[in-house]
Amino acid sequence: MSHANPLLDFSTLPRFAEIKPEHVRPAVETVLREARAAIERLETLGESARWDNFVEPLEEIEDRIDRVWAPVSHLNSVMDSADLRAVHDECLAALVNFNTDVAQNEGLYRGFQAVSDGARFAELAPARRKLVENALRDFRLGGVALTGESRQRFKAVSERLSELSNRFSQNVLDATDAWSMNLTDPADVAGLPESALDLAREEARARGEEGWTFTLKAPSYIPFITYADARELRRRIYEAYVTRASETGPDTGRFDNTSIMSEILALRHEKATLLGFANYAEYSLESKMASTVGEVRDFLLDLADRSLPSARRELAELREFARRLDGTDVLESWDMPYYAEKLKEERYQINEESLRPWFPLGRVLDGMFEVVSRLFGVTVRPAETAQRWHDSVQFFEIVDGGGELRGRFYVDLYARAHKRGGAWMAECVNRRRREGSVQHPVAFLVCNFSPPVEGRETLLTHDEVLTLFHEFGHGLHHMLTRVDEAAVSGINGVAWDAVELPSQFLENWCWEREALDLVSGHHESGEPLPADMLERLNDARNFQAAMQMLRQIEFSLFDLELHSTFDAASGRPAQSVLDAVRERVAVVTPPAFNRFPNSFSHIFGGGYAAGYYSYKWAEVLAADAFERFRETGIFNADTGRSFLVNILEPGGSRDAMDLFVAFRGRKPDVAALLRQSGLAA
Numbered sequence: 106m107s108h109a110n111p112l113l114d115f116s117t118l119p120r121f122a123e124i125k126p127e128h129v130r131p132a133v134e135t136v137l138r139e140a141r142a143a144i145e146r147l148e149t150l151g152e153s154a155r156w157d158n159f160v161e162p163l164e165e166i167e168d169r170i171d172r173v174w175a176p177v178s179h180l181n182s183v184m185d186s187a188d189l190r191a192v193h194d195e196c197l198a199a200l201v202n203f204n205t206d207v208a209q210n211e212g213l214y215r216g217f218q219a220v221s222d223g224a225r226f227a228e229l230a231p232a233r234r235k236l237v238e239n240a241l242r243d244f245r246l247g248g249v250a251l252t253g254e255s256r257q258r259f260k261a262v263s264e265r266l267s268e269l270s271n272r273f274s275q276n277v278l279d280a281t282d283a284w285s286m287n288l289t290d291p292a293d294v295a296g297l298p299e300s301a302l303d304l305a306r307e308e309a310r311a312r313g314e315e316g317w318t319f320t321l322k323a324p325s326y327i328p329f330i331t332y333a334d335a336r337e338l339r340r341r342i343y344e345a346y347v348t349r350a351s352e353t354g355p356d357t358g359r360f361d362n363t364s365i366m367s368e369i370l371a372l373r374h375e376k377a378t379l380l381g382f383a384n385y386a387e388y389s390l391e392s393k394m395a396s397t398v399g400e401v402r403d404f405l406l407d408l409a410d411r412s413l414p415s416a417r418r419e420l421a422e423l424r425e426f427a428r429r430l431d432g433t434d435v436l437e438s439w440d441m442p443y444y445a446e447k448l449k450e451e452r453y454q455i456n457e458e459s460l461r462p463w464f465p466l467g468r469v470l471d472g473m474f475e476v477v478s479r480l481f482g483v484t485v486r487p488a489e490t491a492q493r494w495h496d497s498v499q500f501f502e503i504v505d506g507g508g509e510l511r512g513r514f515y516v517d518l519y520a521r522a523h524k525r526g527g528a529w530m531a532e533c534v535n536r537r538r539r540e541g542s543v544q545h546p547v548a549f550l551v552c553n554f555s556p557p558v559e560g561r562e563t564l565l566t567h568d569e570v571l572t573l574f575h576e577f578g579h580g581l582h583h584m585l586t587r588v589d590e591a592a593v594s595g596i597n598g599v600a601w602d603a604v605e606l607p608s609q610f611l612e613n614w615c616w617e618r619e620a621l622d623l624v625s626g627h628h629e630s631g632e633p634l635p636a637d638m639l640e641r642l643n644d645a646r647n648f649q650a651a652m653q654m655l656r657q658i659e660f661s662l663f664d665l666e667l668h669s670t671f672d673a674a675s676g677r678p679a680q681s682v683l684d685a686v687r688e689r690v691a692v693v694t695p696p697a698f699n700r701f702p703n704s705f706s707h708i709f710g711g712g713y714a715a716g717y718y719s720y721k722w723a724e725v726l727a728a729d730a731f732e733r734f735r736e737t738g739i740f741n742a743d744t745g746r747s748f749l750v751n752i753l754e755p756g757g758s759r760d761a762m763d764l765f766v767a768f769r770g771r772k773p774d775v776a777a778l779l780r781q782s783g784l785a786a
């Protein structure tokens with residue numbers, strides 16, 4: 106029997122073709138009403154809370170909410186409409202509200218404590234114990250264990266912080282939107298590729314301007330700073346970009362984030378100290394794979410020290426090249442990307458466009474499935490689904506060597522109107538076991554490749570092939586899990602600094618001959634990628650690797666120092682922390698007017714506070730894990746099985762460091778990443 110509201114039908118895959126905006130609110134209201142009623146009962150259990158009567162019903166509630174919301178959130182991203190967006194935003198606010206209430210619920214906190222203190226706790230399966238431990242940790246980090254005045258203060262600080270973070274991000278957006286540069290003389294746009302000029306022409310037209318208009322948004326800014334021959338104009342756009350939301354530059358003071366940053370840092374510090382941490386970085390690390398501030402600092406400084414000699418060499422080379430090319434003597438910040446691109450072209454004679462003929466999309470998909478099949482002994486094959494949201498969507502299933510279904514996924518590959526840009530993996534259904542039967546995981550894999558034109562198959566750049574592997578790596582983490590509790594199955598519950606391991610790990614196969622023979626095939630001749638092209642591709646991969654490494658380390662250290670050495674008394678401004686970091690790890694010093702921290706939304710507006718190092722951390726994990734394959738053969742089935750059993754299957758049910766050690770036989774070592782980047786001594 107099919108339910109009248111398709112969103113409340115939990116018996117099948119989402120009925121995408123039937124879901125209408127008018128179904129969303131009733132469905133969300135229904136599950137939230139049921140959830141609140143159930144929680145009212147559960148929060149009074151107190152001492153008698155146990156796994157069966159307390160955690161299990163809570164998990165059931167969460168799963169029903171997820172299963173209603175996953176397709177709604179997905180459709181809002183890939184089939185946007187005004188009606189859907191309105192109801193999506195409204196219901197999202199209700200869900201955020203609900204989640205905040207749950208996170209602050211003392212009765213539930215006491216319930217988890219009772220489960221954890223109960224005589225039977227030790228008998229629970231490890232995944233269940235981990236789930237309970239995570240819940241208790243999150244309640245504590247949310248301030249629920251505080252009492253009296255400090256609890257009130259914690260709440261007030263948290264609310265003010267979320268307000269400030271929003272204002273920070275809004276200022277960055279407004280400052281980005283406020284500036285533009287209109288050019289009408291063709292000489293001013295010399296050097297720019299056709300695609301950048303098209304975009305600029307369209308921007309000008311939309312504003313009723315002549316010629317070409319450039320903005321500070323990435324698709325406009327990046328090509329201009331990289332390709333425009335006009336040096337003074339590069340300087341102009343650079344200055345506008347790096348002074349956004351600050352007290353200087355072309356929009357001086359209009360969207361200034363300086364005082365917001367100071368207040369955010371002070372309040373984060375206070376929040377951490379209310380919970381007994383010495384600083385906010387310690388608070389942030391409490392739920393991460395890295396354990397101490399010192400460990401992260403040593404990790405970053407070690408990488409920096411090992412990259413510095415190569416970075417100095419790369420910079421000297423670039424200077425020499427600029428001098429040779431057009432007599433430029435002093436290399437300014439607005440010159441670096443320009444000359445770097447020219448040097449790269451001269452040295453490797455390879456660009457992304459020239460690789461497309463070897464990567465027809467169908468071949469790449471089949472090849473990627475074959476790679477995964479050899480690695481993990483699974484089969485990926487097309488599957489039946491009753492309903493999709495668009496004709497171009499494909500559906501697959503993953504079956505293991507024993508014939509057991511492990512997971513299923515939708516693939517939505519092409520860019521189109523009303524679809525959000527970028528690429529991502531999202532969860533549709535989480536794996537869990539209920540009354541003895543397994544609910545199999547389902548994933549969404551979304552990309553924005555050019556659609557086929559006039560029956561000609563889409564040809565990918567190598568960069569796009571990497572994107573596909575990256576997202577499929579996340580997908581495998583979600584789908585190959587064997588954990589039966591949704592909150593710690595697949596990517597759920599995985600520490601922030603470890604979650605990019607499987608995705609970056611899988612990218613490695615895109616650089617290997619044996620794998621590329623499966624993945625590439627010329628769209629006319631069927632020939633795999635020629636050896637000389639692969640060689641140049643691999644050489645170009647590490648172009649200026651040391652300088653790029655140091656840039657990321659500079660951001661990471663700045664973030665870490667800001668959140669670990671905060672001193673309310675001196676009110677040490679962010680800029681001076683940055684100066685000190687640059688002194689230690691940078692080879693390029695930006696001009697004095699650079700106000701990069703004022704638009705560093707990752708840490709002031711988003712969730713990366715004292716966590717920006719996670720990018721590098723996960724890269725080290727991925728490179729080190731891959732090196733075991735390099736040692737044993739990139740398609741070694743035993744090594745593949747070990748990664749499957751030790752990393753993918755346990756998902757978030759065990760500590761990320763323990764899992765890594767189980768796979769690698771030791772803790773992560775930065776040497777593999779250095780070797781991969783061509784920076785090993």
Ligand SMILES: [Zn+2]
Pocket residue numbers: 575579605608
């Ligand atoms: Zn990712």
